[in-house]
Amino acid sequence: MSRSGRRRAELQESLGIALSALGSHRLRTALTALGIVIGVATVIAIVAIVQGLDRSFESQIQGLGAQTLYVSRYRWMDVSGDWWKYRNRRPVGEREYRAIVRESRVAAAVSPVVSVSAAVASGERSVSRAQTSGVGADYLAASGGALAAGRFLVGSDLEVTSRSTVLGADVADRLFPGASPEAVLGRRVLVAGHPFSVVGVMERRGHLLGLALDNNLFVPYTTFGQLFGSWRPMFLAVAAPPGRLLDLDDELTGILRRARQVPPGRPDDFVLNRQEQFLRVYRGLTRALYGVAVSVGLVTLLVGGIGIMNVMLVSVRERTQEIGLRRALGARRSTILWQFVVEALAVALGGGALGTALGLAIAEGLSLYTPLAAVAEPSAVALGLGFSALTGLVFGSWPAWRAARLDPVEALRYE
Amino acid sequence: MNAPPLLSLADVARHYQVGSERVRALDGVSFEVDRGSWVAVVGQSGSGKSTLMNILGCLDTPTAGTYRIGGRDVRGLADDALADLRNREIGFVFQTFHLLPRSSALANVELPLVYRGVPRRERRERAEAALRSVGLADRMRHRPNELSGGQRQRVAIARALVGDPSLVLADEPTGNLDSATGEEIFHLLGALHARGHTILLVTHEPRLASRCPRAIRLMDGRVVADGPGREVAQLGVPAVTP
Numbered sequence: 001m002s003r004s005g006r007r008r009a010e011l012q013e014s015l016g017i018a019l020s021a022l023g024s025h026r027l028r029t030a031l032t033a034l035g036i037v038i039g040v041a042t043v044i045a046i047v048a049i050v051q052g053l054d055r056s057f058e059s060q061i062q063g064l065g066a067q068t069l070y071v072s073r074y075r076w077m078d079v080s081g082d083w084w085k086y087r088n089r090r091p092v093g094e095r096e097y098r099a100i101v102r103e104s105r106v107a108a109a110v111s112p113v114v115s116v117s118a119a120v121a122s123g124e125r126s127v128s129r130a131q132t133s134g135v136g137a138d139y140l141a142a143s144g145g146a147l148a149a150g151r152f153l154v155g156s157d158l159e160v161t162s163r164s165t166v167l168g169a170d171v172a173d174r175l176f177p178g179a180s181p182e183a184v185l186g187r188r189v190l191v192a193g194h195p196f197s198v199v200g201v202m203e204r205r206g207h208l209l210g211l212a213l214d215n216n217l218f219v220p221y222t223t224f225g226q227l228f229g230s231w232r233p234m235f236l237a238v239a240a241p242p243g244r245l246l247d248l249d250d251e252l253t254g255i256l257r258r259a260r261q262v263p264p265g266r267p268d269d270f271v272l273n274r275q276e277q278f279l280r281v282y283r284g285l286t287r288a289l290y291g292v293a294v295s296v297g298l299v300t301l302l303v304g305g306i307g308i309m310n311v312m313l314v315s316v317r318e319r320t321q322e323i324g325l326r327r328a329l330g331a332r333r334s335t336i337l338w339q340f341v342v343e344a345l346a347v348a349l350g351g352g353a354l355g356t357a358l359g360l361a362i363a364e365g366l367s368l369y370t371p372l373a374a375v376a377e378p379s380a381v382a383l384g385l386g387f388s389a390l391t392g393l394v395f396g397s398w399p400a401w402r403a404a405r406l407d408p409v410e411a412l413r414y415e
Numbered sequence: 416m417n418a419p420p421l422l423s424l425a426d427v428a429r430h431y432q433v434g435s436e437r438v439r440a441l442d443g444v445s446f447e448v449d450r451g452s453w454v455a456v457v458g459q460s461g462s463g464k465s466t467l468m469n470i471l472g473c474l475d476t477p478t479a480g481t482y483r484i485g486g487r488d489v490r491g492l493a494d495d496a497l498a499d500l501r502n503r504e505i506g507f508v509f510q511t512f513h514l515l516p517r518s519s520a521l522a523n524v525e526l527p528l529v530y531r532g533v534p535r536r537e538r539r540e541r542a543e544a545a546l547r548s549v550g551l552a553d554r555m556r557h558r559p560n561e562l563s564g565g566q567r568q569r570v571a572i573a574r575a576l577v578g579d580p581s582l583v584l585a586d587e588p589t590g591n592l593d594s595a596t597g598e599e600i601f602h603l604l605g606a607l608h609a610r611g612h613t614i615l616l617v618t619h620e621p622r623l624a625s626r627c628p629r630a631i632r633l634m635d636g637r638v639v640a641d642g643p644g645r646e647v648a649q650l651g652v653p654a655v656t657p
Contacts, residue, residue, distance in 0.1 A: 006531065010529060010530065321513065330527055331498060
């Protein structure tokens with residue numbers, strides 16, 4: 001007959017009462033829980049979708065190389081409207097490239113990158129707008145990517161401005177449909193009318209933010225300068241050894257300020273871009289989406305909570321005599337309070353569990369039948385159950401408190 | 416007899432404020448009840464019977480005077496303490512039975528023990544024993560709507576007995592029953608008294624009160640007669656006893 005024994009017995013009794021009370025009004029219980037179900041399902045599904053987007057974006061952006069700095073006069077993903085400031089800067093070019101190759105002790109690999117959109121053709125077939133990039137021999141090491149067949153451009157290609165090219169997977173497929181990457185090697189293609197010989201084919205990389213990453217081809221940047229003009233703004237991909245990205249950043253800043261003769265005290269007139277800038281902007285977008293989703297879910301939960309409160313008030317009134325009886329038999333106010341809080345919690349948690357399952361099912365369905373890769377994290381389940389429990393607690397408390405405050409004498413007499 | 420009385424009321428009053436008017440539902444009631452006795456409280460509606468029952472059952476407290484149960488003054492007790500007092504000392508039997516409709520007879524009888532924190536198995540055993548003692552050994556798993564009125568009241572009596580209270584407080588226990596069944600329930604209460612239980616029977620029927628060893632008659636919130644049941648019940652006119 002200890003205190004804890006009494007608590008446990010009362011709690012078991014409360015749970016039994018709650019389930020039997022809810023069970024005897026199945027339709028009412030189901031309708032009450034529906035608000036919670038919808039609210040939780042909405043939140044869970046949207047959170048899973050956003051997490052899935054995050055996940056796939058992050059895996060895609062790995063292709064840009066987490067250990068790579070991209071030297072450019074522009075800041076990536078800059079939405080501040082400072083375009084003119086960047087536009088008037090001196091372009092990054094051969095001189096900066098040479099300076100880095102000559103002076104950097106930290107850099108693991110350096111490659112210039114300069115691009116145009118060009119038509120590529122082979123016989124009858126053509127790709128009208130393929131991203132044609134002039135790069136150095138260390139491009140793969142500097143910026144990431146892998147070969148499916150053949151070789152990448154080498155030093156001699158650059159020295160002799162050879163007409164060698166490495167095709168992206170999409171370009172190879174569209175010019176030589178059905179051919180294996182190996183079968184494409186040695187074939188001739190016309191890049192903006194200039195004949196090139198295929199020496200390699202890239203592995204498929206997929207999409208990034210809806211952009212096809214495989215609709216491209218690489219040529220020596222020296223050849224690129226001859227054919228398309230060496231005035232085009234380039235950027236430099238510089239890879240750091242593992243864990244030395246910050247060292248590289250420091251070193252490059254010094255090298256580039258000297259090479260570009262930036263007077264001391266003046267700000268840099270170049271930018272060392274990183275892939276995480278993409279991530280930051282992207283996360284900002286998804287955070288806004290999160291916010292909207294969670295607000296919608298909270299409003300739905302609020303409505304569901306008011307529904308719970310309403311039904312609990314009805315339940316308390318219907319069971320006034322029962323409350324009086326329980327008080328006569330020795331139930332304390334706190335016991336009655338708990339009984340109704342447990343009932344509200346049971347409705348809310350039941351709805352929350354159902355809503356969580358529904359939300360996960362929606363997420364699963366989306367990732368099966370749409371390109372969205374929804375990911376259900378355990379934290380989403382905890383979130384759904386936590387929020388529904390909180391709703392039950394908040395909106396069940398007032399009816400429960402009213403039940404607990406009933407005068408036993410009047411409650412027993414209540415008709 | 417040196418043993419203190421189980422119940423002792425000294426000048427108990429219960430006043431209600433209804434608007435600007437003061438209603439004296441009980442107005443200076445004094446009497447004592449010894450352990451093991453069987454007392455009827457009679458009076459017409461409005462006589463203060465219900466108010467007296469509420470106070471005796473610790474559902475309500477006097478506005479003036481002293482009520483002691485088992486020597487303990489209920490005045491100033493907190494709500495929780497009153498609930499515990501009801502749980503241990505009082506077994507209620509109501510006119511309308513007040514059984515939980517969705518629970519079995521057994522679960523209904525177990526209820527007071529739940530609020531006392533008695534472990535499940537012991538609860539079950541004691542509830543079964545109580546149901547057997549009122550002759551319902553074969554009806555334990557039935558729900559109230561599967562039982563007759565008399566059987567329901569027996570379940571309620573078993574519930575009143577299961578916690579082994581000092582006092583069984585029966586409020587018009589035969590009021591909702593036909594006369595034969597009412598007689599049955601009255602006999603059951605008599606049997607409980609014979610087994611040593613203290614029974615307080617609130618009734619408006621002089622016929623029942625006349626068969627109790629002692630009866631107290633209330634009128635307008637005051638005790639107007641207190642004596643052997645046969646005499647008090649037959650009193651046509653109020654006679655104040657010393």
